[in-house]
Every structure is written in C-alpha cells, then in structure tokens.
Amino acid sequence: MRMTHLAAYDRDLRTDAEVRHALSVVAHGPLRLAVFPGGHGFVSYADLDGLDSGDIETLVDVALAHFMHSSGIDSIEWKTRGHDHAPGLGHALETRGFVPEDPESVMIGEAALLAQPVDLPAGVELRRARTDAEVYAMEEMQGRVFDDPRWRVRAETTLQRIREDDSVELWTAVADGQVVSAGRLEPVAGTRFAGLWGGATMPEWRGRGIYRALTAQRARSALAIGKTYLQSDCTEFSRPILERAGLVKVSTTTPYVWTRPAD
Template sequence: MIENDVHARLLAAYDEQLRTDAEASGAINVAVHGPLLLVTFAGGNGFVTYRNLGGADVDAVRQLVTAAIEYYRADTAVTRVEWKTRGHDRTPGLPEALQENGFVPDPPESIMIGEAELLSRPVALPDGVTLRQMTDEADVLAMCAMQAEVFGDPTSDHIAGALLRRLSLDDGMELWVAEADGRIVSAGRLEPVQGTTFAGIWGGATRPEWRGRGIYRALTARRAQSALSMGKTFIHSDSTEFSRPILERSGLVKVSTTTPYRWVRQTPPGD
C-alpha cells in the first residue's frame, strides 16, 4: 500500500507540474486547440502537449490529431513535430491516428521520478575519474561528439549550438561530464523546470568500456546535489531500458511509460 501511495503521489506531481506550460518553456509560439497546446520552438521544431484529452473518444482523438498536423503543415518553417504519448493517459485510438497522419513511434521509455535527496548521496568514482561542469564551447563540442558516438548518431553542430545558446541565456541548465586522462567517458544534462519542484536529468551517455563501474550513478548524484542547491526536490527522466535499472538503484521510481511519435516534413523531389 505504501509503495502504491508513493507511485500515485509521484505520478500526480508529474501530471500537475511537468505537462503543458512546463513543456512549452522557451517556445517562440504556442497555439491552443481544445485540450492541446501546439508549441513551436526555434529551429523548426513542433511539440504537442496536453494535461489530458478531456475524455475524447476515438473520433474526437482522430480530429485532434488531424487538426494538429494541419496546423504544423501550414507553417513551412516547422520541419519536424513530436507528439509525446503517456502510457497512463486515456487516449483511445491515439497511436493509430498518429500513424495515419504520418507520425512514426520511437521505442517506449520509462518515466522515472525520485526525490533529489535520495539521489544526491555521493557515489565513489574509479581511480583517475573526475566530475566536472562544462561551459566552454570546446568542451561542449567534445561532450556532444562523445554522446553522438555512444548513441550511434552523426555528430551535429546544431545540437552543440543549441546547448551553447542555452548556456548563454543562463536559464539554469547545467552540463556535467566524467573524465579520465582528459577524455570524456560519461556525460549528462541537468534541466531545472521553472515554476516547479522538479529538475530533469537528460542525455546520459557512458562509453561502453567504462560502464558498470558506478560512473553514471556518480554523475546522477552530482546533478541531484546541484538540483537541491536550486531548491528542486524531485528529479525526473525518461529512460531507456539500459538506464532504467541504474536510475532505480539510485532511488528513482518508474511511474509510467512514454512513447514519442515523430513527424518529419517530406521535401518534394527536386527541392
């Protein structure tokens, strides 16, 4: 019963604090359509968020999806859109409606939440490994290159550029890495959510040869310590099945699942 109460309390905090306005922070435009917020970020990124769909049935859900994609299609500056579904929502027919309208699902992830105090307990690092916060351009570029390598993605100056712009705004985001012999072996981001008691931990990546040695847990603990210094009491993250067990050992609880659906504008042949 106590475990169920904790789960319910954390999930309620997630729904109340981390959806709608919190997900639209930093947007260049937000349009309201029924229960939906149709958010547009710099760089041509659209994002659909909502607290719930107000008990919509299958037909009403399909109409919401159609209206959302028509809105973004009309804005030629938007090249990609994310609709982030949650496993605990009542949204009949939503996956089918999204795919009918050209959205493609990513693998499901676990929504993890925990008390920052529990996560903040120091974890011993292997000899020769140190943690450091990064702010310089060269460091950020090196961190992004490492993360791209670990995730199997192409190196993107766009991602590094976006992080550097965020750092210049001084909005609270922090970039942390673990290093050995001057080489980045693990990295992650801390995202305090304004107007809430939450901070998010994102972008966690550790080189394969350094895994299983407590480095990522130590990086999580250090970010939790920083979150506490900002007055944040909860940590949240969407995690893959690889990182979920690590976060559970650190004290986070799986409260639900999320499956992002992505739409990408198709460029006509010859353009």
C-alpha cells in the same frame, strides 16, 4: 507514493513546463503546439480525458496541418504517455505518418536519495561544462552514443539554452581529456522538480559507476538550489540504475515522430 508522484508529474511537468523554451506556442483545445529551434515541432497537453477516438483523430489532423504549414518545420514529436486515456491515439498517429520510437520509463524520486557518494574509476573526474569547447565535446560524445549526425545543431541549441538560462547545468565525466559520459540538470521553474536529461556514456566506459556518479552530482546540485524531486525519461539501460537510487517508475512515454518527406 507512485500515484502522488504521477499526479505531481501531470500537474507540474506537462503543457507549460514542456514548452517553456519554445520559439512559439499556439493553443488548440487541450493541445500546445510548440516550435523549437532546429525545425522541431512538439505537441504537449495535460490529458485527453473525455475525448473519443473521433475527437482525437481531429486533434491529430489539426496539429499536423498546423506544423505542415509552418515554414522550416522538419519534424514533429507527439509525446504519448502510458497512463493517459486516449482511445485510438496510436492508430491515429501511425496512419498519418508518425513513427513510434522506443518506449521510455517515466521515473520520479527524491533528490536526497540520489545524492550519495559514488566512487569513480581512477583517472575520471566530473566537470561542469561551461565553455563552448566543453559543450561541443559533450555533444559530440552524445552524438556518437546516439548515432546522431545532427549533433552540431544540437550543440548550438544547447549553447543558446545555457546563455539564456544559467540554471541549466551540463555535467561531464572526463578521462584523459576526453568526455566519456554526460548529462543535463534542468530545474523546472515554479516547481520542486528538476529534470535529468541527456544521460549518455561511451560503451567502453559503462558498468563502472560513472553514470551513477553523474546522477548523484546532479542530485546534489538540485538540492543546492532547493529542488527536492528529480524526474527522468529513461531507457531500459538506465532504469535499473535509477531504481536502485530510489526513483520510482510512474508511467511510460512513447514519442511518435513525423518527419517531413523529402521533396
């Protein structure tokens, strides 16, 4: 099952699927060099199989030069995968100023396994965020959890996304009028997949089943629109929850991020 899921991941969830909502995309060899709102560059590819370390260093140089000469690009993310054959990639990225972030687990499983009833604590209810105020409240909570001072910029990007694509669902858990947990469901067009993204819960509300309830709700929504598989890049905090629900770890992913130096 793991290898079947991994093959589907490489086939359906890389390259075009990753840059579908980019402002612009340029192809260079196996790479897709994409620009996203907020000055974010992103590098996607299906694999780098057959390339040696010298070839890979050249690709890194090409990508970095492309984005450095693009106005308004403040950061670049090169998302590596643990199962790729890419000799010397990590070294090439780090020597050019990319900084590795924490590794995450790539999880895949059947939506039906997650769409199970989960009891919520008293006074907590699940809501789909639709209005500007609801989206801002969700993004502000996530900004606090992830210590992200740019949460307002992300809120504007999220609002633009849902205005352009109403298939994206934002789900929140609310207690006493405050968002205490949230996450997105993003169906991947042309595939049987939907992605679970942006999961966050306020520290004082963790361990009460709220994240599992949000995940189950998103799974039910995925099934309702014909998506049978769910995929998530998750932290070590979330991985056991998803594993208990039936998702399988098929690989790891480590983002390497370059940030433009201050003038």
